[in-house]
Amino acid sequence: MTSQTIALFRYLMLGIMSRRLFVLLGVLVLAAVLSASFIEELAIINGAAIVSAYVADFLRYSLSLLAVLVVASAVAEDYQSRQFERLLTMPLARWQYIVAQTLVIACLCLLLVLPALLLVSLYSGVAVGFYWAAALWLELLLISLLGLLAILSLEKIPQAVFFSLAIYLLAKLSGLISLMLAESVRLSEGSAGSRAVEFIFGSILYVIPDAGSFAESDVFFESIDLLATLGDQLLSVTIYALFLLTVCLVDFYRKEFSF
């Protein structure tokens, strides 16, 4: 059973490794370095820290988008080429497909964080570089699993990418949205409508990743206990990733494929 899963993982991994992926990665790294050198020219003090944080955040958001696109395209192609039907005729359980995809995502994220490790280590030192690479790997893993769930459920790339990014941004901007809703309640003098919206958003926050699931960019400016920060993120991401995988499994087992 394990060998079947590994064989499936290798097959799926070969599907996403393409020259296009490496070219895109190269373009992103080049864009990060060039725009960072412009910022470095402008900064009067703390240039190294600003540039390092900028490169790290630039790569964080661009690689998140790239990871979701790669995962969504790969699974969408499986739908289009009726790969699932073919796979299910083989002696394979559906959970093995999800496990194989999870391994693919883990390896893809590892590949994507390598340039971040290199660049951040160059700008901020090896310790911060390794912290950022590990934290970014966890963050990319999370959003890629979100992408996997989205594409398995919605089956179309635009909808899946939109859904994944919406959840990601909702989690990232939850502080701002909560602030706006609280202000709206205050301005409407506590109207029932505003309170209801605030309550609904508060409830949604329980099922999206919390702030601790993301890489901490303050490490570039303050001395922070890197291991403790990473440990907190690992716990948050593990719980949420397992939750996402369970939802993926439920959805995948629910699906009917015509043979």
Add this chain to the structure above:
Amino acid sequence: MLSLPRPLLWAFVLLLCAQLFHHHLDQQRLQTGYQGLGKPFSVAAYRGLAMGSEQLLGYLLALRLQLHDNQAGRHFRYSLIDYELLVDWLERITEISAGTEYPMLLASRVYASTGDRERLRLILEFIQRRFDDDPQLHWRRLAEASVIAKHRLGDIDLALAMARKLARQPPSVEMPRWARDFEFLLLADLNELESAIAIIQALLQTEAVNDPDERRFLQGKLLDFQQKLFESRQTPAD
């Protein structure tokens, strides 16, 4: 082409002209006029927008502010900048990324170069106000501000208030002795020689100063001020 409904064709031509005209006006506005600073959002709004990277956002906002006088390839005079809004921006950036020196540096090294006394005063007051956030980080800026207040603004009282703030910092705030010595040097300038002498004597007696060169400097100043005080008391009698 011929099958297109005539109203649609007219609408297309009209909207294309409107777009071209609007773009032309926009370009002219950008090329000719200075675009003033907008009012900053609240700290909470920026913290929300930062998506967890508050420090980076603070620095990027500071860089944007630093570039504000360069618009559409042209450099504008600082006299065009609304300094009250500028100080609002500096305050906001300081609050977003606590522990940063950048806004204070911009204030003392960049925006304090204005020739307008009122604007300069706003900047110096900002530095004086924000110094308390982190005296260890900002003592250089307050020392610079004190010098600017004395020589450029000609406000010895403000300079003295700043120098006094520096001198009153506890020993845990590490800064060179010259920064703490500003107070008595300014007092001497104000002809407050007795106060200056009292401060130096206190410094020498409490052994707060261990460095031999520093003690020699203080003893020299003490003799100098005592001589001046003596001469000033002799002069009316002569």
